Amino acid sequence: MRIIIVDDEMLARGVVREYLSEHADVEIVAECANGFEAVKAITELSPDLVFLDIQMPKLDGFEVAELAGSKTRYIFATAFDQYAIKAFEFHALDYLLKPFSQQRFDQALAHARTNLGAGGEAVEKMVREASGRSRPLGRVLIRDGAKVHVINADKIESIEAQDDYVQIHSEGKSYLKNQSMTELEGQLDAEQFLRIHRSYIVNIAHVARIEQATKDSYAAILKDGSKLPISRTGYQKIKTVMQ
Amino acid sequence: MLEISSSRRGLAIYLLVWLFLGCALAGVIRVASDTPLVNALLFAIPLNVLYAFAAGYSAYYVCRAYPLGGPRPGQLALVLTVAGVVSGFLWLSIANLWNGLCLLLGATWSGIVITSQLSVLMVVLGVLLYGFAAALHYLVIEFVRAKNAEQRELESLLMAQEAELRMLRTQIDPHFLFNSLNSISALTSQDPKAARRMTLELASFFRQSLGMEAHKKVTLGEEMILIRHFLAIEQVRFGERLQVVEVMGEGAAECLVPPMIIQPLVENAVKHGICNMPEGGTVRITARRAGSILQISVTNPVDEDMSSIRSEGHGIGLTNVRQRLAGAYKHEAGIHWGRQDNSFGVDITMPAQTSEQGE
Numbered sequence: 285m286r287i288i289i290v291d292d293e294m295l296a297r298g299v300v301r302e303y304l305s306e307h308a309d310v311e312i313v314a315e316c317a318n319g320f321e322a323v324k325a326i327t328e329l330s331p332d333l334v335f336l337d338i339q340m341p342k343l344d345g346f347e348v349a350e351l352a353g354s355k356t357r358y359i360f361a362t363a364f365d366q367y368a369i370k371a372f373e374f375h376a377l378d379y380l381l382k383p384f385s386q387q388r389f390d391q392a393l394a395h396a397r398t399n400l401g402a403g404g405e406a407v408e409k410m411v412r413e414a415s416g417r418s419r420p421l422g423r424v425l426i427r428d429g430a431k432v433h434v435i436n437a438d439k440i441e442s443i444e445a446q447d448d449y450v451q452i453h454s455e456g457k458s459y460l461k462n463q464s465m466t467e468l469e470g471q472l473d474a475e476q477f478l479r480i481h482r483s484y485i486v487n488i489a490h491v492a493r494i495e496q497a498t499k500d501s502y503a504a505i506l507k508d509g510s511k512l513p514i515s516r517t518g519y520q521k522i523k524t525v526m527q
Numbered sequence: 528m529l530e531i532s533s534s535r536r537g538l539a540i541y542l543l544v545w546l547f548l549g550c551a552l553a554g555v556i557r558v559a560s561d562t563p564l565v566n567a568l569l570f571a572i573p574l575n576v577l578y579a580f581a582a583g584y585s586a587y588y589v590c591r592a593y594p595l596g597g598p599r600p601g602q603l604a605l606v607l608t609v610a611g612v613v614s615g616f617l618w619l620s621i622a623n624l625w626n627g628l629c630l631l632l633g634a635t636w637s638g639i640v641i642t643s644q645l646s647v648l649m650v651v652l653g654v655l656l657y658g659f660a661a662a663l664h665y666l667v668i669e670f671v672r673a674k675n676a677e678q679r680e681l682e683s684l685l686m687a688q689e690a691e692l693r694m695l696r697t698q699i700d701p702h703f704l705f706n707s708l709n710s711i712s713a714l715t716s717q718d719p720k721a722a723r724r725m726t727l728e729l730a731s732f733f734r735q736s737l738g739m740e741a742h743k744k745v746t747l748g749e750e751m752i753l754i755r756h757f758l759a760i761e762q763v764r765f766g767e768r769l770q771v772v773e774v775m776g777e778g779a780a781e782c783l784v785p786p787m788i789i790q791p792l793v794e795n796a797v798k799h800g801i802c803n804m805p806e807g808g809t810v811r812i813t814a815r816r817a818g819s820i821l822q823i824s825v826t827n828p829v830d831e832d833m834s835s836i837r838s839e840g841h842g843i844g845l846t847n848v849r850q851r852l853a854g855a856y857k858h859e860a861g862i863h864w865g866r867q868d869n870s871f872g873v874d875i876t877m878p879a880q881t882s883e884q885g886e
Contacts, residue, residue, distance in 0.1 A: 293764055
């Protein structure tokens with residue numbers, strides 16, 4: 285079994301390495317000290333199991349799981365995170381509370397082994413649950429291959445729906461993210477982001493003015509000059525906010 | 528009366544006032560009816576001292592039964608007037624009795640002639656003095672109440688501070704404790720000696736933090752000992768990632784500070800600064816004394832990506848520190864925090880007090 289250990293603390297990685305040394309069939313393919321490294325390693329090496337710390341620099345464990353996908357299975361570890369514990373309580377997926385014993389670790393490992401292939405859904409569900417914990421979203425994470433873009437919510441100008449994806453426009457660039465418009469809308473700060481159209485969300489701070497496009501339709505002109513259509517209900521919403 | 532007599536000095540002043548009033552009454556009698564001064568004094572002073580107690584006690588009970596700001600102020604005025612008039616007449620009859628006794632002596636220096644004018648004067652004076660006694664009681668009652676309220680406020684403030692400190696302790700405990708225990712667990716097989724060192728640091732840190740009391744100030748030096756224990760533990764966790772620079776100016780370590788006022792700042796610096804930096808950074812603690820002012824600052828590097836998102840945690844701890852400073856020094860202390868480029872800094876200024884100053 286190929287395993288990646290992700291923890292920002294060297295000593296904590298040491299414990300996992302030590303516990304794993306009891307298992308002959310296990311191969312540690314990488315050790316990562318932060319979230320970016322972890323996303324890269326997981327997507328490139330596609331391990332069977334990732335031992336993942338929750339509190340880490342750059343990206344936390346949930347964000348790593350969200351970005352790296354649910355093809356691999358995860359054992360989460362945390363010292364004290366009430367949200368994590370809460371999230372874990374609702375799902376059968378395994379987790380470890382630091383400090384943990386060899387026995388407890390072996391149990392988690394055995395559990396992961398028997399559920400080879402399964403569990404992806406549970407991770408997804410849990411990640412979704414956990415990402416709701418810090419609502420509203422202060423930044424949006426987009427994975428581009430093994431690369432991760434971190435975009436501050438303030439810097440997002442607009443978001444456009446593209447089938448199952450959303451296209452995020454920020455500082456002259458656009459990024460494609462695999463997420464539904466409605467879900468993203470729910471995660472963003474409702475005071476800051478307004479859905480002005482079925483396919484468009486706009487950051488109010490970046491709106492320069494509202495123009496009449498045709499006889500009975502309006503368009504939002506952003507500060508960078510781009511033009512977004514506004515639906516009839518969207519117009520009612522943005523009119524009250526812009527005043 | 529009870530409140531006044533509860534302090535010996537108060538009683539003395541009260542009696543002195545009445546004695547003075549007695550002398551004044553004697554003077555009036557002398558001027559009005561050409562009575563020798565000795566006779567007037569012998570008549571007036573005992574009467575006044577007697578009235579001091581009679582009117583005093585009577586007014587005390589009236590004041591207690593009808594407190595100021597009660598539901599019926601009209602009733603209060605009526606009761607006081609009636610009581611005053613009744614006391615005035617009673618006083619007059621006692622005066623007549625006393626004068627009769629004095630006259631019985633038959634000496635030239637005792638006894639006066641009570642004219643009808645004097646009778647009217649005594650009744651009027653009796654009513655006025657009764658009013659005076661009542662006013663005095665109300666004043667004392669209000670004063671005592673204000674003092675009690677102040678005392679209670681102080682006590683509750685102290686309790687609130689104690690509770691705050693307790694909260695602060697439990698706040699640091701879980702996160703920090705579990706992470707530290709995990710490090711110890713790792714060290715036991717990798718480096719048993721280091722594991723023992725860490726256990727000892729942890730024990731020292733908790734022992735010292737538990738020993739701190741909210742209302743007793745500690746020297747900055749003592750606070751720094753606590754912080755050094757804390758940092759030594761975090762150093763084991765973060766290794767090279769955590770660098771600490773401590774600059775203590777001359778005389779700064781002797782200054783008194785509220786307990787655990789700097790510790791949360793350092794904890795924040797590690798939690799929100801170093802913790803989010805893959806390469807780590809330097810936590811800088813500086814303290815210097817400039818005359819009567821103590822300046823303390825804690826700065827830490829922040830990660831560009833994380834800072835805007837996870838700075839909420841900073842707020843609660845810092846607001847808490849601000850409140851505690853305000854509680855201890857009012858407007859004399861100040862705290863400012865802010866981000867500059869890629870570092871976050873907290874600056875505290877407070878009066879520089881040392882134990883010798885008795886504060």
